[in-house]
Amino acid sequence: MPHPETVGVRAGIARTEFFETSEALFLNSGYTYATAEDAERAFNGDVERFVYSRYGNPTVAMLEDRLRALQPGAAACTATASGMGAVYTALRAVLRPGDHLVAARSLFGSCYVICEEILPAWGVEVTFVDGRDLDEWADAITSRTRAVFFETPSNPMQHLVDVGAVAALAHAVGAHVVVDHGFLPIGMQHCFDLGADIVVHSATKTADGQGRVMGGAILTATDALMVDTIQPLIKHTGPTLAPFNAWVIGKGLETLALRSRACAQSAHTIAATLRTHPQVSWVRYPHDPSHPQYDLAQRQMTAGGTVITFELASQTTEAKTAAFGFMNALQLIDISNNFGDAKSLIAHPATTTHRAIGADGRAAIGLTDGVLRLSVGLEHTHDLTDDLERALANTTR
Template sequence: MKDTQSKRQWSKRTRAVHQGTRRSQYGELSEAMFLTQGFVYETAEAAEQRFIKSGEDEYIYARYGNPTVAMFEERIAALEGAEDAFATASGMAAVNGALTSMLRAGDHVVSSRALFGSCLYILEDVLTRYGVEVTFVDGTDLDQWRNAVRADTKAVFFESMSNPALEIVDIAAVSEIAHKVGATVVCDNVFATPVFSDAIAQGVDVVVYSATKHIDGQGRCLGGVILGTKDFIRKTVEPYLKHTGGAMSPFNAWVMLKALETMDLRVRAQAASAQAIAEALDGHPALERVIFPGLQSHPQHALATRQMEAPGTLIAFDVKGGQAATFKILNGLEIIKISNNLGDAKSIATHPATTTHQRLSDEQRDALGITRGLVRLSVGLEDPEDLIADLTGALSVL
């Protein structure tokens, strides 16, 4: 039994608590975890029929779909304003699934060059291995997008806010450029978060998230999701993913589903703290620069304000004195943990040059502003005054 029939269009926060709920015969209030791989059919004829055409809420095998996973998919699709969603084993399974399911040898893709290391691997190494041509552009330069798209461009790809240097791509303008040549716009929206971004309304065709980040928000499970039209999700993405094995596990879907109930409150609190921390660090004598879209000094502050409801939960800062000085500061932190996840309740500091973006060449890192002094800070749910004290205490070592 589904719990979503309603005449009213409830707000995002309300949908995040209720949308997609399926109740068993017991009428449980909290969503049940259907930890099952398979499903039983009344008769052999019913099994045959389901393999020919399965209706809504008729399942075959958890790699194809599962009621708990379906609850998560319906809830996140409702939040994002997408017609449909397919949940995946990780964020990278989502990026790979969205692109690989639609592309063929001979297709052309235009991508922003400022990407998370694993996204870059898919664009630079995997797709090209199968005969897809990829042109990289500076995602902040609309002329480069205009010059790169061609009649045979099948897709454009970008992180709406890049990892780790927080460059912002103009979603509406790039979507318009892509649509003029009939290309599909695929946006990795992790840093913008489902709370602050309205990417589909701004022109994006396919949104991907690593659910591992703000959606879980408490560092427990890997997951991802691809959002788009019913046609794209069911005719292009689903056949590819159900046969290649990138589906989300029902256990992880249950964790993500329940986490969506609190995501709005968590992410808003984290973003408010991020703004306070960025303002406190701005101009600190030990720092070369503080990068945060909520600061006037961010080169795309106006675009960020127009495109997102709030500038997010991540800050980057460049420490004077290179890697040695930066490691000293990282090692001096008490509350903030040295790790490489983000969007967690626990604040996390990452040194991209030696971890998440280690694989890149020096030239690639230079082009993206990933210096030896760059720190990516994911702001968590601790008291912001404690986080500021932790950071300024560590910085005082210099």
């Protein structure tokens, strides 16, 4: 199998009769037919061709082929308009009213809202567990469970789930394993090899990598799961990816392996620096030895990712005030609720990305007002470290 650097550049290319070097951009919604009979055959499925861009588009198809090739074990891929579109569509496709879902409690804010509010309104029963605790998974999964859902690592607390162990519990009762891979660049974790049935990505993050467009992807372990379960829902409800966004993300994938490796190496170094700083009480980075699940991270992740989570040490001032003061003192790193960009970004999850889960929800996963999420970009590591240390020196103890 080619290396990721080669796949990111070469997979999925479908050149037109003009033999262009850069992938063609098809900004069309519909397609024409030579005869009425041809249109009928196309809609009957007697011939394989594009019929409407809500169903499929040549530019989007090239992106889907490339994403599938980049994810070991994936049999099929369908792109969506956003990462959250991928999450909701994947869960809605495998769950029906009366079904039971078991989800890890440590989730991105919008993922938590889907599980806590939206799916129950459709008649799905949801049980939350501590994703790190296999005993809680075992107790929660029953013969009624139709799916399990988790992020690993989780956003922003970097909680890990033992994918193989949870998959074994879920498959024993016939439940689907749905993994949100959005917090980690594509290729840094081989979830299908560990037992996942569905993997969702936010292509808005490192796949694009430059903060330009939004997109998502759903990948499945089998063609049948995609064709019979997920694609019909997408075709008829329309959370499809725009061709222009697909083209931009596809170009981003050409440098994904290089960018992700550079950002992860820098993040690893910065995590070690922050861990020893007196103004920092703890750091969570999966491949740093201080991570409570370091051994699991070593087993199921090929790298530690591009995001560091840390908490400012006990302050004489209120935690949120201290966190805001630190962020405002940064001169190089930008304040943003996004991550996975070429530019380094920092967020205060309690007041932005995880505001919607409420104080009790944040307390349940250990997300205090002193917690910050740092997305490491492509700037020089020393410049980023200098910026962080300067801001920490200005933070009131």
